[in-house]
Amino acid sequence: MHVTRDFSHYVRSAGEGIKHIDLAVEGVHCAGCMAKIERGLSVIPDVTLARVNLTDRRVALEWKAGTLDPSRFIDRLEELGYKAYPFETESAEVAEVAESRFLLRCLGVAAFATMNVMMLSIPVWSGNVSDMLPEQRDFFHWLSALIALPAAAYAGQPFFRSAWRALSNKTTNMDVPISIGVILALGMSVVETIHHAEHAYFDAAIMLLTFLLVGRFLDQNMRRRTRAVAGNLAALKAETAARFVGPDEISQVPVAAINPGDVVLLRPGERCAVDGTVIEGRSEIDQSLITGETLYVTAEQGTPVYAGSMNISGTLRVRVSAASEATLLAEITRLLDNALQARSRYMRLSDRASRLYAPVVHATALITILGWVIAGASWHDAIVTGVAVLIITCPCALGLAIPTVQTVASGAMFKSGVLLNSGDAIERLAEADHVIFDKTGTLTLPDLEVMNAADIPADIFELAGRLALSSHHPVAAAVAQAAGARSPIVGAVEEAGQGVRAVADGIEIRLGRPSFCGAEALVGGATLDPEASVVAFSKGAEKFILSVRQGLRPDAQAVIAALKARGIGIEILSGDREPAVKAAAHALSIPEWRAGVTPADKIARIEELKRRGARVLMVGDGMNDAPSLAAAHVSMSPISAAHLSQATADLVFLGRPLAPVVAAIDSARKALHLMRQNLWLAIGYNVLAVPVAISGVVTPLIAAAAMSGSSILVMLNSLRARSASREIV
Structure with missing residues (x-):
């Protein structure tokens, strides 16, 4: 009977003519596995993307629509020695927890056996230099075998299964030499015990498994903690929303059924499922994910809300602007996913070294054995030396050197409000020594503020805010927000390009251009903020002008000072008016600035700095950036940036503060330093350890301790990337 497999439910569109599927893959443990899977899948015709996420053992695949059956990917992975199935967040988390528990059980068995075998080895070691009888020594050896053999059979399963899958598909991975080394050490120990030899290596084999399991368990849990960040974001997504299907009738529908323009009800205690704007009601909302502010934000008519925000107190009606995968929360999740999948040039170097490992170390062990035999050693002694070479050259430290740093660093950056959008962004950001800022929306906040609200009579300002509710202009929205207006004036008429007018208490009121309101004289005689836009308000013969502008980000001065303290050059390139750019540069103590520049001018300046040897970090938010x-x-954009800028930027930062720029630079510099340290640790260990092992002075026990110690040292060193940012003062 022919069985078909239909995975269409898990396939989604990734753009025009491109399909996407995520597959969960078992047995992926290292950079070598990642490179092997990506190479093996990329050779399939019409595949446009094959990227492994080591953090959650997932492979993302994209291909030309209509050319491939997704089941082919699963078959190909099986040929490569990996079991795969469609990725689902919930099932992946369950599998991750189950694997963690299994590793912990294996570690417990191995550690318990190691302690007991080592206790039995102590009298043997001391007895070999004293008067222990051969029968007593054999007894201790057989007792060690009774403990070590079943313990190794259970605790070694994570390595044995992986190695068997690779070998059965005529390939190798890092677990193959590990398994060969452990099995050879145990087999030789049994043979030695049968022949009443002085030495057996049960302690070396079980101790090797213990240390390897410690490293694998720590690695997996470190990745789970980083992956939990993405899981926390996923938990913020509401699956359903209460959509209005009539004036006072709602229907609970899946988020996928919500469209822009729909109106949904957001009740107290609920998470918002969509992006949109409040059209009725008043409440407090927690949207710290987007703004970075822990204080609740007042939500009222005109207030934007985002998916994942928590409604605290009142009931709100929200008009939908984006839903499902188009929300800002979904975009943040995708950016975080890019961070977790990031591949750098150092990781690619580690990949290549890891790929060469298996054939090189097997050849080295074989040559060592033959060399010692030719030199006159017994086959027994030569094989013992070969086993020590296999064990001591295990490439775990090399395989973990870069991925662990990137995993920890990307998690630390996210906690600082920064998302990676490029594989080698960490290294390039660490090299940056000159920062170019755009002004509008980057050094300044994207939201407009009324700067002279305190100078306007309260009743006039309230009336202006109510009139502003009838306009779609962003300046009018800023006036309405600042005035706390909730009820628009009935009968207001908006004149395109001019402003909005209405009649209140029999008096005509207007809000808009000074010429529209008859307030040109006030503009000419006032001393205004050079960065401000001017909007006028008139109530009969009474005329007022409002100064509306984008304020500097709250910590901009501190961030500029912190960048200077780190030896980084700073300048502003902006297309805005000269007075506005000059005022911002003066407020931030940035002597080098240019106004009225075009996109071509910005590129020309960047190229000029490159020719001088500078490594430029560009921070901008507009489409023209x-x-x-x-x-x-290297480049950064705020989350409020245009989508084109976000897609182009290497990093994206969240919230109103500018501090994530400094935090990202600190994290990147620390991560690059740790990557280099780890590579040198791994290389230095092998340069020292391999000749010593080949010389025959290292026993399998010492080899196991040395190899495991190097892997754990690399992992512990990588954890230092969690706290890289210095305080910004």
Whole structure:
């Protein structure tokens, strides 16, 4: 009977003519596995993307629509020695927890056996230099075998299963030499015990498994903690929403059925399922994920809300602007996913070294054995030396050197409000020594503020805010927000490009251009903020002007000072007016600035700095910044940036503060330093250990301790990437 497999439920569109599927893959433990899977899947015709996420053992695949059956990917992975199935967040988390528990059980068995075998080895070691009888020594050896053999059979399963899958598919991975080394050590120990030899290596084999399991358990839990960040974001997504299907009738529907323009009800205690704007009601909401602020935000008419925000007190009606995968929360999740999948040039170097490992170390062990035999050693002694070479050269430290740092660093950056959008962004950001800031929306906040609200009579300002509710202009929205207006004036009329007018208490009121309101004289005689836009309000013969502008980000001065303290050059390139740019540069003590620049001017300046040897970090948010973001050595954008800028930028930062820029640089510099340290640790260990092992002076026990110690040292060193940012003062 022919059985078909239909995975269409798990396939989604990834753009015009491109399909995407995520597969969970068992047995992926190292950089070598990642490279092997990506190479093996990329050779399939019409595959446009094959990227492994080591953090959650997932492979993301994209291909030309209509050309491939997704089941082919699963078959190909099986050929490579890996079991795969469609990825689902819930089932993946269950499998991750189950694997963690299994590793912990294996570690417990191995550690218990190691302690007991080592206790039995102590009298043997001392007896070999004293008067222990051969029968007594054999008794201790057989007792060690009785403990070590079943313990190794159980505790070694994570390595044995992986090695068997690889060998059965005529390939190798890092677990193959580990398994061979453990099995050879145990087999030789049994043979030695049968022939009443002085030495057996049960302690070396079980101790090797213990240390390897410690490293694998720590690695898995470190990745789970980083992956929990993405899991926490996923938990913020509401699956359903209460959509209005009539004036006072709601229906609970899946988020996928919500469309822009729909109106949904958001009740107290609920998480918002969509992006949108409040059209009725008043409440407090927690949207710290987006703004970075822990204080609740007042939500009322005109207030934007985002998916994942928690409604605290009142009931709100929200008009939907985006739902499902189009929300800002979904975009943040995708950016975080990119961070967890990030691949750097150091990781690629580690990949290549790891791929060469298996054939090189097997050849080295074989040559060692033959060399010692040719030199006159017995086959017994030669094989013992070969086993020590196999064990001591295990590439776990090399395989963990880069991925662990990237995993920890990307998690630390996210906690600082920064998401990676490029594989080698960490290294390039660490090299940055010159920062170019755009002004509008980057050094300044994207939201407009009324700067002279305190100078306007309260009743006039309230009336202006109510009139502003009838306009779609962003400046009017800023006036309405600042005035706390909740009820628009009935009968207001908006004149395109001019403003909005209405009649209140028999008096005509207007809000808009000074010429529309008859307030040109006030503009000419006032001393205004050079960065501000001017909007006028008139109530009959009474005329007022409002100064509306984007304020500097609250910590901009401290961030600029912190960058200077780190030896980084700073300048502003902005397309805005000269007075506005000059005022911002003066407020931030940035002597080098240019106003009225075009995108081509920005690129020309970046190229000029490159020729001088500078490594430029471009920070911008507008669509006109996208070319310069791409031209820079490395680039960042705020989450409020245009989608084109976000897609071009290497990193994206969240919230209102500018501090994530400094935090990202500190984290990147620390991570790059740790990557280099880890590579040198791994290389230095092998340079010292391999000749010593080949010389025959190292027993399998010492080899196991040395190899495991190097892997754990690399992992512990990587954990230092969790806290890299210095305080910004």
